[in-house]
Amino acid sequence: MGDEDWEAEIIKPHMPSYVPVFEKDRYSSGANGDTFNRTTASSSEMNDGPSRRDHFMRGGFLSGRSMGNRDAGESNKRENTSTMGGFGVGKSFGNRGFSNKFEEGDSSGFWRESNNDCEDNQTRNRGFSKRGDREYEQDEGTQRTGGPFGSRRPVLSGAGNGDTYQSRSGSGSRRGGYKGLNEEVITSSGKNSWKSEAEGGESGDTQGPKVTYIPPPPPEDEDSIFAHYQTGINFDKYDTILVEVSGHDAPPAILTFEEANLCQTLNNNIAKAGYTKLTPVQKYSIPIILAGRDLMACAQTGSGKTAAFLLPILAHMMHDGITASRFKELQEPECIIVAPTRELINQIYLEARKFSFGTCVRAVVIYGGTQLGYSIRQIVQGCNILCATPGRLMDIIGKEKIGLRQVKYLVLDEADRMLDMGFGPEMKKLISCPGMPSKEQRQTLMFSATFPEEIQRLAGEFLKSNYLFVAVGQVGGACRDVQQTILQVGQYSKREKLVEILRSIGDERTMVFVETKKKADFIATFLCQEKISTTSTNGDREQREREQALGDFRCGKCPVLVATSVAARGLDIENVQHVINFDLPSTIDEYVHRIGRTGRCGNTGRAISFFDPESDNHLAQPLVKVLSDAQQDVPAWLEEIAFSTYVPGFSGSSRGNVFASVDTRKGKSTLNTAGFSSSQAPNPVDDESWD
Numbered sequence: 105m106g107d108e109d110w111e112a113e114i115i116k117p118h119m120p121s122y123v124p125v126f127e128k129d130r131y132s133s134g135a136n137g138d139t140f141n142r143t144t145a146s147s148s149e150m151n152d153g154p155s156r157r158d159h160f161m162r163g164g165f166l167s168g169r170s171m172g173n174r175d176a177g178e179s180n181k182r183e184n185t186s187t188m189g190g191f192g193v194g195k196s197f198g199n200r201g202f203s204n205k206f207e208e209g210d211s212s213g214f215w216r217e218s219n220n221d222c223e224d225n226q227t228r229n230r231g232f233s234k235r236g237d238r239e240y241e242q243d244e245g246t247q248r249t250g251g252p253f254g255s256r257r258p259v260l261s262g263a264g265n266g267d268t269y270q271s272r273s274g275s276g277s278r279r280g281g282y283k284g285l286n287e288e289v290i291t292s293s294g295k296n297s298w299k300s301e302a303e304g305g306e307s308g309d310t311q312g313p314k315v316t317y318i319p320p321p322p323p324e325d326e327d328s329i330f331a332h333y334q335t336g337i338n339f340d341k342y343d344t345i346l347v348e349v350s351g352h353d354a355p356p357a358i359l360t361f362e363e364a365n366l367c368q369t370l371n372n373n374i375a376k377a378g379y380t381k382l383t384p385v386q387k388y389s390i391p392i393i394l395a396g397r398d399l400m401a402c403a404q405t406g407s408g409k410t411a412a413f414l415l416p417i418l419a420h421m422m423h424d425g426i427t428a429s430r431f432k433e434l435q436e437p438e439c440i441i442v443a444p445t446r447e448l449i450n451q452i453y454l455e456a457r458k459f460s461f462g463t464c465v466r467a468v469v470i471y472g473g474t475q476l477g478y479s480i481r482q483i484v485q486g487c488n489i490l491c492a493t494p495g496r497l498m499d500i501i502g503k504e505k506i507g508l509r510q511v512k513y514l515v516l517d518e519a520d521r522m523l524d525m526g527f528g529p530e531m532k533k534l535i536s537c538p539g540m541p542s543k544e545q546r547q548t549l550m551f552s553a554t555f556p557e558e559i560q561r562l563a564g565e566f567l568k569s570n571y572l573f574v575a576v577g578q579v580g581g582a583c584r585d586v587q588q589t590i591l592q593v594g595q596y597s598k599r600e601k602l603v604e605i606l607r608s609i610g611d612e613r614t615m616v617f618v619e620t621k622k623k624a625d626f627i628a629t630f631l632c633q634e635k636i637s638t639t640s641t642n643g644d645r646e647q648r649e650r651e652q653a654l655g656d657f658r659c660g661k662c663p664v665l666v667a668t669s670v671a672a673r674g675l676d677i678e679n680v681q682h683v684i685n686f687d688l689p690s691t692i693d694e695y696v697h698r699i700g701r702t703g704r705c706g707n708t709g710r711a712i713s714f715f716d717p718e719s720d721n722h723l724a725q726p727l728v729k730v731l732s733d734a735q736q737d738v739p740a741w742l743e744e745i746a747f748s749t750y751v752p753g754f755s756g757s758s759r760g761n762v763f764a765s766v767d768t769r770k771g772k773s774t775l776n777t778a779g780f781s782s783s784q785a786p787n788p789v790d791d792e793s794w795d
């Protein structure tokens with residue numbers, strides 16, 4: 105595939121100038137061989153017949169009927185030349201503009217490692233994230249070795265940034281905004297130095313253009329604040345999901361919002377938000393948080409975890425009174441919420457703003473890729489709930505724009521991500537910051553749909569020893585409202601298959617996940633060329649572009665969003681009916697989060713994943729488990745691959761890398777058919793295990 109002519113494939117489409125230019129030699133070797141005009145799907149894909157392997161049944165894999173998406177027709181509903189320009193609204197790609205040099209004048213040592221938000225951290229993960237964000241690792245690989253598109257040079261032309269190659273940094277750093285520990289900059293003095301995005305951006309450091317982006321303010325009218333989508337037909341089925349609470353003296357669950365005894369304003373806001381009934385995670389978490397207990401809660405994607413922590417925190421704040429006022433010079437928020445991506449933290453902020461509507465509680469959001477001065481101005485106007493991505497939060501703390509002494513609630517959303525090798529060090533620094541109340545003095549709350557055991561152990565450092573653990577359904581399990589299909593598609597057939605599926609889908613909103621940032625751009629351009637209205641978001645795009653892309657997708661202007669894992673977690677977008685894993689992620693947890701962008705809040709959705717036996721075999725076994733546990737059909741060929749790559753002891757015992765099946769304090773566990781655990785041996789949380 106080395107001599108594919110990529111330029112020939114990306115013939116100048118009738119698109120606005122914003123679409124990135126793909127230079128021939130930068131894609132020419134096409135290492136992934138993703139040839140556009142190939143016609144045949146993998147023949148094995150046609151063979152996923154109903155045969156079953158008894159050994160899999162014995163091995164704990166449930167079998168269903170074979171499946172496969174054969175119904176992808178040739179409908180051309182998506183064809184719409186007038187919308188081709190959906191991808192890439194705004195400026196050209198690549199000219200990201202933050203300094204990646206860290207010459208922080210702040211004295212504290214930890215600033216040396218401070219960095220920016222989610223993706224900054226994810227970028228920083230490259231090379232040492234245990235859980236592997238292929239987007240970033242792959243991108244770095246691309247820089248070094250030619251990567252999936254066979255380029256030795258940066259792929260997207262960066263207007264004006266010169267694309268200076270730095271040996272240890274990924275593309276993101278050059279394009280601004282995505283730097284991290286591995287983005288060392290050698291200063292003129294010859295010393296290594298580190299500079300936060302904010303520093304570079306605000307100080308006008310020559311390493312990159314200033315970050316001047318000020319996000320548009322969200323609509324202020326009540327209708328917009330309380331806009332919501334309808335719960336789906338399966339919302340009531342949530343009641344049948346089993347819940348396990350572990351830890352001592354757990355308060356009983358509540359069954360209705362009334363039982364929570366919230367103040368009238370909160371109740372009004374809940375009603376205006378269209379919430380009439382609690383979801384299981386809310387039934388259990390709200391009383392636990394109201395009782396002042398620390399909590400680690402794990403519940404399926406789209407099942408209302410955000411309100412599960414926001415409502416009781418707000419209730420406490422309303423009850424106890426708040427101290428922050430717009431007239432105070434140093435703002436001291438009572439609550440800090442952190443999440444791994446800019447878009448997700450913005451979404452959480454909007455939820456906080458909704459539920460605190462008409463109260464004296466003021467929520468503020470700050471995240472990377474926006475002007476630091478803007479973040480500061482938001483804070484100084486009064487800040488009770490600070491929603492932040494980690495990098496921007498540490499920048500603001502370092503600049504002494506907030507004090508931490510009043511922090512009573514620390515929330516880690518997508519907590520397993522926040523504690524992994526990428527963000528974990530940052531979080532550890534946060535809890536060690538001067539003024540931050542100790543874990544005994546604050547309430548710490550962690551939420552996610554996945555919670556690997558090793559991450560649960562790390563969490564002990566953040567939580568009081570008597571924290572409660574709530575598991576709704578199967579921890580790490582996929583949402584059952586998502587119909588999952590795995591197709592065997594070799595890398596050379598993926599694009600053709602994607603187009604076939606998208607054409608059969610018509611205008612239904614679809615998220616397409618790919619492995620690398622550059623591939624996201626490329627596939628989006630390719631789809632536009634195919635007259636499928638598409639936009640794209642990934643860590644190489646400027647924040648303004650990311651928000652524009654998400655906005656275009658949300659409002660339906662572009663029904664297809666091509667994204668990297670940056671969009672895998674937390675995003676709650678109405679009416680996403682399909683998720684397509686063009687590339688499977690490197691971990692099964694990421695798969696669970698990705699497909700959770702559809703099938704939310706009782707609605708149904710579909711997820712189609714391209715399984716490439718050349719690269720995805722390591723996922724066969726966990727995939728079979730996830731499919732089986734979610735009562736989905738398991739293709740025979742997938743079982744076969746899973747069996748041939750069988751790892752003894754995998755099934756349910758030491759998930760570690762597969763399922764955090766239970767509260768780790770209970771020891772190794774097995775899952776019964778209902779998805780609940782039985783403890784076998786004590787394995788207390790190891791407070792010392794963080795390193």
Ligand SMILES: Nc1ncnc2c1ncn2[C@@H]1O[C@H](COP(=O)(O)OP(=O)(O)OP(=O)(O)O)[C@@H](O)[C@H]1O
Nearest residue numbers: 379381382383405406407408409410553674676705
């Ligand atoms: N009790 C409820 N009644 C009606 N709608 C609800 C209720 N709770 C939450 N929702 C809605 O359900 C959707 C999903 O909620 P949310 O984003 O909090 O899910 P989540 O569990 O955090 O998902 P993820 O794991 O993907 O982050 C949101 O639109 C939210 O407003």
